[in-house]
Amino acid sequence: MRLWRSPAARTGASVAIATGLYGVSFGALGVTSGLDFWQTQALSLLLFSGGSQFAFIGVLAGGGTPGAALGSAALLGIRNAVYGMQLNALIRPTGWLRLGAAHVTIDESMATTSAQRDPDEQRRAFWVTGIGIFLLWNAFTALGSLLGTAIGDPKTWGLDGAAVAAFLALLWPRLKGREPAAIAVACAVATVLVVPFVPPGIPVLVAALVAAVWGLAGAGPAHEGLEPDVEPPHRAGEGRMP
Amino acid sequence: MITWLYVLVAGGVAFLTKLVGYLVPATLLKRRRMTRVAGTLTIGLLASLTMINTLANGQQLAFDSRIGSLAVALLALLLRAPFLVVVLLGAAVAALLRLAGLP
Numbered sequence: 150m151r152l153w154r155s156p157a158a159r160t161g162a163s164v165a166i167a168t169g170l171y172g173v174s175f176g177a178l179g180v181t182s183g184l185d186f187w188q189t190q191a192l193s194l195l196l197f198s199g200g201s202q203f204a205f206i207g208v209l210a211g212g213g214t215p216g217a218a219l220g221s222a223a224l225l226g227i228r229n230a231v232y233g234m235q236l237n238a239l240i241r242p243t244g245w246l247r248l249g250a251a252h253v254t255i256d257e258s259m260a261t262t263s264a265q266r267d268p269d270e271q272r273r274a275f276w277v278t279g280i281g282i283f284l285l286w287n288a289f290t291a292l293g294s295l296l297g298t299a300i301g302d303p304k305t306w307g308l309d310g311a312a313v314a315a316f317l318a319l320l321w322p323r324l325k326g327r328e329p330a331a332i333a334v335a336c337a338v339a340t341v342l343v344v345p346f347v348p349p350g351i352p353v354l355v356a357a358l359v360a361a362v363w364g365l366a367g368a369g370p371a372h373e374g375l376e377p378d379v380e381p382p383h384r385a386g387e388g389r390m391p
Numbered sequence: 392m393i394t395w396l397y398v399l400v401a402g403g404v405a406f407l408t409k410l411v412g413y414l415v416p417a418t419l420l421k422r423r424r425m426t427r428v429a430g431t432l433t434i435g436l437l438a439s440l441t442m443i444n445t446l447a448n449g450q451q452l453a454f455d456s457r458i459g460s461l462a463v464a465l466l467a468l469l470l471r472a473p474f475l476v477v478v479l480l481g482a483a484v485a486a487l488l489r490l491a492g493l494p
Binding site: 167170171173174176183184188191192194195196197198200201203204205207208210211213215216218219221222223224225226227228229230231232233234235236237242247248250251252254274304305306307308309310311312313314315316317318319320321323324329332333334335336337339340341344345347348349352353355357359360361363364365369370371372373374375 | 393394395396397398399400401402403404405406408409410411412413415422423424425426427428429430431432433434435436437438439440441442443444445446447448449450451452456457459460461463464465469473474475477478479480481482483484485486487489
């Protein structure tokens with residue numbers, strides 16, 4: 150079957166475009182958080198996981214140490230290990246392909262793959278989404294970094310407000326139901342309460358502790374919080390959009 | 392230079408985390424607790440980062456134009472605006488409020 154006639158590949162391509170585009174906001178915020186052009190680009194090339202990348206620069210922008218930035222990014226990346234287990238069972242990559250598959254294991258490739266039933270379609274969805282996002286995300290990160298470097302004082306342009314909006318938008322698709330919303334509120338409150346008392350970067354880790362304890366003690370569904378930043382279009386079509 | 396070190400280590404840790412998923416035996420999949428904690432961590436960290444970026448200024452709480460960005464972003468998300476539109480609105484609101492003289 151030709152790739153462009155595969156519905157899974159087309160879904161993957163549209164998710165890749167939608168996700169890749171917002172790399173522009175990561176690039177712009179990256180260079181205004183104190184990283185230089187290449188450090189920002191290295192995060193997109195090597196770390197390659199939207200939430201973790203935003204966490205890294207978000208902690209730095211708030212005055213946190215690089216160590217705290219690393220800690221937040223690493224904790225936020227744990228869900229990718231869960232995706233890896235599930236994708237390994239679906240895609241079954243072997244040899245070196247396994248390394249490539251691991252690198253493009255992110256929210257969106259997991260979402261588009263698991264939305265398919267046919268094993269061949271699952272493979273197409275995975276690789277088209279993963280590689281497509283990798284290429285576009287990196288290209289748009291570079292574009293955003295150049296724009297961010299060019300504009301002078303980031304506050305005049307409201308870039309700190311853009312970061313606020315970006316984090317809320319990353320959180321938003323994961324708040325389906327009462328329990329995830331309660332977790333979000335608890336962690337938000339914990340964060341605000343500890344900010345005046347601990348060094349920058351630590352409040353995020355305090356919130357992580359609250360969330361982990363809640364996850365271990367609570368009895369909610371297992372897949373809470375594991376939603377993609379950008380929903381696959383046909384999934385979004387199931388009753389959520391006209 | 393030290394920042395470079397952390398950037399590279401963060402990249403390495405992220406890749407190894409993903410790779411671990413491909414290497415552990417499939418029986419671990421059935422331990423739903425790990426899946427659940429990964430999910431609650433994601434929610435908690437993103438909620439925390441939202442608040443940090445809205446209210447924190449170093450080790451102090453600051454109430455400034457960023458609150459306007461949060462409110463408008465929330466409204467845009469309720470109206471199902473796409474990610475990039477939400478981000479642009481967040482920037483525009485903070486920029487306009489500052490232009491109007493707010494901190």
